[in-house]
Amino acid sequence: MPILQVRDITKVYEGKVTNRAINQLSFDVQKGEFIAIMGPSGSGKTTLLNLISTIDKPTSGEIIFNYIKPQNLNKTDLAFFRRRQLGFVFQDFNLLPMLTVEENIILPLTLDQQPVEVMEERLKRLAQKLNLTSILYKRPNEISGGQAQRVAIARALIHEPAIILADEPTGNLDSNNSREVLELLSKINQERQATIVMVTHDPIAASFCDRVLFIKDGEYFNEINRDDRRQTFFQRILNVLSLLGGGQVGDLSSIRLP
Numbered sequence: 001m002p003i004l005q006v007r008d009i010t011k012v013y014e015g016k017v018t019n020r021a022i023n024q025l026s027f028d029v030q031k032g033e034f035i036a037i038m039g040p041s042g043s044g045k046t047t048l049l050n051l052i053s054t055i056d057k058p059t060s061g062e063i064i065f066n067y068i069k070p071q072n073l074n075k076t077d078l079a080f081f082r083r084r085q086l087g088f089v090f091q092d093f094n095l096l097p098m099l100t101v102e103e104n105i106i107l108p109l110t111l112d113q114q115p116v117e118v119m120e121e122r123l124k125r126l127a128q129k130l131n132l133t134s135i136l137y138k139r140p141n142e143i144s145g146g147q148a149q150r151v152a153i154a155r156a157l158i159h160e161p162a163i164i165l166a167d168e169p170t171g172n173l174d175s176n177n178s179r180e181v182l183e184l185l186s187k188i189n190q191e192r193q194a195t196i197v198m199v200t201h202d203p204i205a206a207s208f209c210d211r212v213l214f215i216k217d218g219e220y221f222n223e224i225n226r227d228d229r230r231q232t233f234f235q236r237i238l239n240v241l242s243l244l245g246g247g248q249v250g251d252l253s254s255i256r257l258p
């Protein structure tokens with residue numbers, strides 16, 4: 001049984017001009033998978049992530065998490081579902097500036113009114129794992145971008161969600177920090193069997209995943225699975241991107257991955 005089933009979803013934005021951003025898209029995500037979603041600008045990636053994250057509702061079709069259909073939940077149950085089942089990592093980190101690193105990380109548990117002992121135990125474990133112990137009492141403006149994204153990842157993990165949704169998590173990081181964050185996501189995926197769905201423009205970031213799903217004009221275009229070597233997976237991602245168009249694949253094809 002897949003942890004996430006996307007079944008024939010369509011999203012139409014109504015306005016002066018009607019825009020079909022997602023058109024009859026279906027795919028499954030298995031528990032413990034690390035999947036990237038790629039596609040040219042305007043292909044519907046953010047729309048898709050908003051639908052999966054229940055921020056928006058599909059015009060038709062359905063999204064099923066385990067056995068739960070969020071579209072059928074009332075507002076209170078939906079808010080509870082989102083808080084319990086989903087973890088979010090954004091491009092611009094989305095940390096609250098007036099809270100310390102520690103307060104930011106435990107925020108999902110605070111909102112859930114979890115006992116202090118649970119918070120302390122999980123915080124300690126995660127801070128050690130993500131190398132954040134020395135900055136727990138700093139505020140977001142006192143830490144680096146790479147550290148801020150590690151804090152955001154800790155916040156996304158602390159309530160042990162069923163799925164982590166990441167929207168361009170390395171979009172604001174330099175290459176070293178990007179690599180560190182991707183290695184961290186990979187490690188979390190392997191060690192905790194965490195399921196991660198990541199939208200990215202970056203073929204290097206996508207090469208850390210098990211599978212890449214490509215969409216074009218809101219429709220399924222192709223998907224490829226990782227093989228033994230990340231370098232060959234990366235080259236295969238570039239091949240599909242060059243078929244998709246809209247990128248600078250030529251500049252990247254000579255890159256050797258570290």
Ligand SMILES: Nc1ncnc2c1ncn2[C@@H]1O[C@H](COP(=O)(O)OP(=O)(O)OP(=O)(O)O)[C@@H](O)[C@H]1O
Binds near residue numbers: 044
């Ligand atoms: N709120 C909205 N109202 C109307 N149209 C929208 C809205 N949001 C997105 N669109 C349109 O839907 C299509 C898909 O947009 P979306 O932002 O999902 O693409 P994307 O793949 O995430 O693009 P990018 O890579 O540039 O961020 C585009 O044509 C966009 O103009």
